[in-house]
Amino acid sequence: MSGAGGASLTTAPERARRRATYLIAPVLAAAIVLALLAVVARQAAPDLLDVAVTRWLQQWRTPWLTPFMYAVSWPGYGLQGALLPLVVALPLALIGLRREALWAVGTLIVGVVNALVKLPIARPRPSGDLVDVFFEMGDSSFPSGHTAQYTALFGFAFFLVYVLARRSAWRTALLALLALPIVLIGISRMYLGQHWLSDVLGGYALGTLFLVPYCLAYARWRLATGDGVQQQVSQEAQHGADRDRQDPGGHDPAGHVPADPR
Numbered sequence: 001m002s003g004a005g006g007a008s009l010t011t012a013p014e015r016a017r018r019r020a021t022y023l024i025a026p027v028l029a030a031a032i033v034l035a036l037l038a039v040v041a042r043q044a045a046p047d048l049l050d051v052a053v054t055r056w057l058q059q060w061r062t063p064w065l066t067p068f069m070y071a072v073s074w075p076g077y078g079l080q081g082a083l084l085p086l087v088v089a090l091p092l093a094l095i096g097l098r099r100e101a102l103w104a105v106g107t108l109i110v111g112v113v114n115a116l117v118k119l120p121i122a123r124p125r126p127s128g129d130l131v132d133v134f135f136e137m138g139d140s141s142f143p144s145g146h147t148a149q150y151t152a153l154f155g156f157a158f159f160l161v162y163v164l165a166r167r168s169a170w171r172t173a174l175l176a177l178l179a180l181p182i183v184l185i186g187i188s189r190m191y192l193g194q195h196w197l198s199d200v201l202g203g204y205a206l207g208t209l210f211l212v213p214y215c216l217a218y219a220r221w222r223l224a225t226g227d228g229v230q231q232q233v234s235q236e237a238q239h240g241a242d243r244d245r246q247d248p249g250g251h252d253p254a255g256h257v258p259a260d261p262r
Contacts, residue, residue: 024212027155027208027215030208031205031208031209031211031212034201046126046196046198049197049198051131051196053190053196054126054131054191054193054196054197057187057190058131058132058191061132061191065191066134069187069188069191070134072181072184072185072188073188073189076145076146076150081145082108082111084149084153085104085105085107085108085153088104089102089104092160097160099222103156103214103218104153104160106214107152107210110149110152110153110207111145111148113148113206113210114143114148114149114203114206115145117142117143118143119140122140123140123141123199124140124141125137125139125140125141126141126193126194126196128193133192133193133194134193134194137194141199142196142198142202143200143201143205144186144189144195144200144203145203146185146189146195146203147185147186147195147199147200147203147204147207148204148206148207148210150181150185150207151204151207151208151210152207152210152211154178154179154181155182155207155208155211155215156215158175158178158179159211159215159218161175162175163219186203186204189203
């Protein structure tokens, strides 16, 4: 992974493997906790907590907050939801990480899994007699497809940056940027009255349970041997060595003086 000006952003494979291990364990634990919470919340649909949380969020409605919350959810609706992984994959392809771009597109699988989970549960969407509904949707409510998709897609992008990019202010900023839609989507779905809290927790659980083995499969396939990543690191190291062989005055240590461009 490389950035503007040819600066290296790719970390060593050994460090990438360690980062993958550190990340997978807490994410797996979070997935188990979220799954248990979602199962408990699902037993009473909707329960008092579901309704209370949505009403509490909706009491903060303002002329600017509602369009903002809709904007958070908009990329996950319909056609744009299918295209969203391509938007995330494009920057990866442009910087030469074409295989990672394909893996990012592969997170579309979670949408299929989510649809299959919805079928046997067939939970109704929130109704207008209990909370304000931004607009009606026809499919089932549990688990939240938006939440599962954002967790899988932006979570995988977060994973790539975390394990591949060198530590820097840019890396930290990018990690925060990728985490933001994951956090906001759950709030947005409840604020808009299109999912209950338990739906959102179920979406986070499903997305995370997909994300953990997906990241593990990527780590084993791509990072275990350093394929691609090792080649990039070696190329950057060679470029750095070539630059170091030239002194600040532009003279080669072997005594060769560059020709005068004039």
